[in-house]
Amino acid sequence: MVTLTERAKEYLKSVSNGNFVTLSVKGGGCSGFQYEWGLTDKPLSDPIDDVLVVDPIAEMYILGSVVDYVEELGGSFLSVKNPASTSSCGCGESFGI
Numbered sequence: 001m002v003t004l005t006e007r008a009k010e011y012l013k014s015v016s017n018g019n020f021v022t023l024s025v026k027g028g029g030c031s032g033f034q035y036e037w038g039l040t041d042k043p044l045s046d047p048i049d050d051v052l053v054v055d056p057i058a059e060m061y062i063l064g065s066v067v068d069y070v071e072e073l074g075g076s077f078l079s080v081k082n083p084a085s086t087s088s089c090g091c092g093e094s095f096g097i
Contacts, residue, residue, distance in 0.1 A: 001059065003066045004049050008078065011069040012051045020047050023080075024055035025062065032096040033061060035080055061097065 002023070004012070012021045022038040043053040054062065066081045085095040 001064075002048055002052065002054055002062060004052060005066065005068040007069040008067045009049050009051060011078070016051055020053045021051055022053045022055065023058065023062070023067070025058040035095075037078065 015021070016039060019039045019041050020043050022040050022043075024036045024038070025033050026036050028034045040053065045053055045056055047053050052067070061084065062080065062082055064083045068079045068081065070077055070079045080095075082095055084097050
């Protein structure tokens with residue numbers, strides 16, 4: 001379904017503070033859909049690597065994706081490599097299918 005790199009797992013565990021990180025998709029952004037990150041203490045589905053919970057509605061939009069934590073000169077961010085994406089914006093926060 002969704003794979004986390006080791007760097008992403010470490011980062012998510014460091015920011016979750018004992019909760020679960022959530023990943024969902026909402027309409028909007030410059031390419032049609034936008035990734036939305038959050039925290040919850042009550043997951044609605046089974047967590048991936050005991051840290052990430054994917055919104056069941058978002059599953060069809062991000063199936064097969066790989067989440068990585070990237071550190072660059074300009075900053076650090078979570079990167080979603082989504083095989084279903086046909087377009088994306090420059091910042092990587094939104095995508096089209």
